[in-house]
Amino acid sequence: MAETLIQIGIVGCADIARKVSRAINLAPNAAICAVSSRSHEKAAAFAAANGLPLSAKVYGSYEAILEDPEVDAVYMPLPTSLHLKWAVLAAQNKKHLLLEKPVALDVAQFDHILEACESSGVQFMDNTMWVHNPRTAAMANFLNDAQRFGNLKSVRTCFTSAADSDYLSRNIRVKPDLDALGALGDHGWYCIRAILLAANYELPKTAVASYEPVLNKDGVILECGASLYWEDGKVATFHCSFLANLTMDITAIGTRGTLHVHDFIIPYHEKEASFLAGTETNFDDLVTGWAKQPIKHTINTDLPQEALLVREFARLVAEIKFKNSKPEKKWPTISRKTQLVLDAVKASIQRGFEPVQIQE
Amino acid sequence: MAETLIQIGIVGCADIARKVSRAINLAPNAAICAVSSRSHEKAAAFAAANGLPLSAKVYGSYEAILEDPEVDAVYMPLPTSLHLKWAVLAAQNKKHLLLEKPVALDVAQFDHILEACESSGVQFMDNTMWVHNPRTAAMANFLNDAQRFGNLKSVRTCFTSAADSDYLSRNIRVKPDLDALGALGDHGWYCIRAILLAANYELPKTAVASYEPVLNKDGVILECGASLYWEDGKVATFHCSFLANLTMDITAIGTRGTLHVHDFIIPYHEKEASFLAGTETNFDDLVTGWAKQPIKHTINTDLPQEALLVREFARLVAEIKFKNSKPEKKWPTISRKTQLVLDAVKASIQRGFEPVQIQE
Structure with a gap:
């Protein structure tokens, strides 16, 4: 059995790697075989503190772990500016790549990473965990249901947290x-x-940043928002901030239905997650209440969403390793669309909130 | 007792007048003494169909009801373009005025109405019912609480309905x-x-309409949205539409708290209404769930919100009628601020989505 487990090396001991180490341990088809940091001490301390197998090798450099032939795949939680160098090197060394988000500083950098992955035939996936929660699949089913939701008209999201x-x-x-x-x-x-999920991954045509983003003294965005527009009249807005209380909402409005969720990125509870779905909701005759209101849907999961992500990643890697399959293009395609929109919002901020066209 | 009831005349038999007639009947300090339409038949049919007192007089013209000395106050659900003429005439005839929203086609028209009310010393109130629900007071308490909510950073609202x-x-x-x-x-x-409620009625400085509003062939707005900006960096967005499933959300985000509500205009149930409030919500150590999540608050009410509105309106009228009090300025002030923002959004649409300054 052990030889069928996908052997994952952790490249960088960021805080988020604690959670992902646990997820790899929980996933039935993956194992941690190595961990690396810029210092051997830090990597060793991480291995001891996070329940890594005693067999896991400890490396004091990123190069070393990427040269280890036992490593099938790497999880890479490095700062974004380091992705280009190390993700490309990982791919060149034939390591399948689970990369933290944002995947790159811009789509041009990301395309270099994808080219390296394609040349080496390795799987790419970004570490956006919530899309692997079974709740997300249930939400997507609802959003794509012509009877229950109809056509998307507007989607509104936010993610804020209060940084100290x-x-x-x-x-x-x-x-x-x-x-x-x-x-x-x-x-x-x-x-x-x-x-993008709500729009079934159809790219918007145009991004327009909201006025008055908050930047720090070095020009890094601490708070911003934008509106996104599609050819067919769909419109989306989002707001993100390090400067406000923790909030993560989706309100998606279709011609026939509505979806609401308040914990879309990290569900309140690890093993169950809910959303509100309404179809042809309406008032009573005198408009003193709702004759039909949204209904709460709760989805249970045995494994937390990050372990489901690892399981899916390792499954795809195993398909390639043991069955000569091709890498699954869905995941890098979605990553790239996300980065394209992100780039357009940044460009709109830089150009004084002008509309910026988004092209694939 | 009966002589202390405020006697209300209904000027126009719009569909919404059915609900408001019931509300006047439910309010302990008001009664319907007359109803009018452009035709006597229509007014008589309305009186019969909506449980109006047998003593209620039926008028076939708006002028006639406004000249009836028994009428203390009028409820006026006329189309917006008729407000200027009839609301001014009502005020000139010393009738206290409960006016449907939007209060006027623009703030210049509304100022004429307010001048007429002030000259005659009559109370003005618009018929925005939900602000009279006790839930709204509870929400306002939370939003204005420095400990539980902190300072408002962003507020996002929508109201959509599917017109046939x-x-x-x-x-x-x-x-x-x-x-x-x-x-x-x-x-x-x-x-x-x-x-405005979330901002404690501080007017935003600037309105910017969203691109691609939907207008009908006559240029009437069927769908639009906007962003609003304050001097201190607060930002708001809203989206409204006749072309999507029924949705009415508020997400208000403060430095320390968050408020969510999905039925803010018409509560799901007439006699109880809820909202979610979170304070310093946060994740557990490994970010696999929330250590502190928003809490549902439910507020009960004996009277529906529209009857509470009528009760408050009639209370203010009684203060003036029986105690020589001055009209309460809070309500016309809030109406005017709402209209000012509305005008700015409309102007931004007309000017190609340029930012429009809002001045009191």
Whole structure:
């Protein structure tokens, strides 16, 4: 059995790697075989603190783990500005790639990463966990149901969190040389992904940033928003911020239905998640109440969403490793669309809130 | 007792007057003493169908009811384009005025109405019912609580409903000579009012309409949206439409708290209404769930919100009638701010989505 497990190496010991290590341990088809940091001590401490198998190798450099022939795939939670270098090297070394989001500083960088993955025939997936929750599949079924939801007209998302002063002065996500996209790259990524999900991954035509984004002294975005427009009149808006209380909403409005969710990225509870779905909701005759109101749908899961992500990633890697399958293009395609929209929003901010066309 | 009831005349038998007639009957301090329409037959049929007191007089003209000395106050659900003429005449005839929203086609018209009310010393109130639900007071308490909510950062509202083809071809709300403001005047009014409530009625500085509003062949707005900006960086967005499933959401995000509601205009149930409130909501250590999540607050009411509105209106009228009090300025002030924002959004649409300054 063990030889059929996909062997994953962790490239970088960021805080989020704690959660993903647990997810790899939980996934039935993957195992952690190695961990690396820029210092051997840090990697060893991470391995000890996070229940890594005693057999997991500890590396004091990223190069070393990428040269380990036992490593089938890597999980890479490095700062965004380092993705281009290390993700390309990982792919060149034939390592399947689970990459943290945002996947790159811009789509041009991301295309270099994708080219390296394609050349080597390795699977690419970004580490957007919530799309792997079975709730998301249930939401997508509803949103794509002509009877229950109809055609999407408007979708509104937000993701805000209250960073403390330590985070705002020291976290990599506010450093221009590390995660230069700030709240747009971190929180906006999820908002944009949710909007794309609601639009069945049809790219919007135009992005227009909201006025008055908040930037720090180094120009990193701490808060921003945008509206997105499609050819057929669909419209989306999102708002993302490091400067407000924790909130993560989707309101999707169709011609026949409505979807509401308040915890779309991290469900309130690990093993169950809900959303409200309404179809042809309406008032009673005298408009003193609703004759038909939205209904709560709750979906249970044995494995947390991040373990389901790892399981799906490892399944695709196993298809390639053991059955000579081709990499699944769905995941890099969705990542690239998310980055394209993100780039357009950033460009709109830089151009004084002018509309920016989005082209595939 | 009966002589202390405020005697209300209904000026116009619009569909919404059915609900308001019931509300006047339910309010302990008001009674319907007369009803009018442009035809005596229509007024008589309305009186018979809606449980009006047998003593209620039936008038076949608006002038006649406004000249009836028994009438203390009028409820006026006329199309918006008729407000200026009839609301001014009502005020000139010393009738206290409960006026349907939107209060006027623009703030200049509304100022004429308010001047007439002030000259005559009559109370003005618009018929925005949901602000009189005790839930709204509870929401306002939360939103203005520095500990539980902090400072407002962003508020997002929507109100959409699915008009059928008959409505879209015949209803007064899509007719340029009747309700020329269309979905902005009808649905947008509520969205803007909710945004103002969240901002504790501080007017935004700037309005910017969203691209691609939907207008009918006569130029009446069927769908639109806007972003609103304050000096201190607060931002709001709303979306209103006649062309999508029934939805009415508020998501208000503060530095310390968050409020969510899905039925803010018409609560799902007449006698109880809920909202979700979160304070310093946060994740567990490994970010696999929420350590603290929003809590549902449910508020009960004996009287439906529209009867509470009538009770408050009649209370203010009684203060003036029996105690020589001055009219309460809070209600016309809020109405005027709502209209000012509405005007700015309309102007932004007309000017190609340029930012429009809002000045009191």
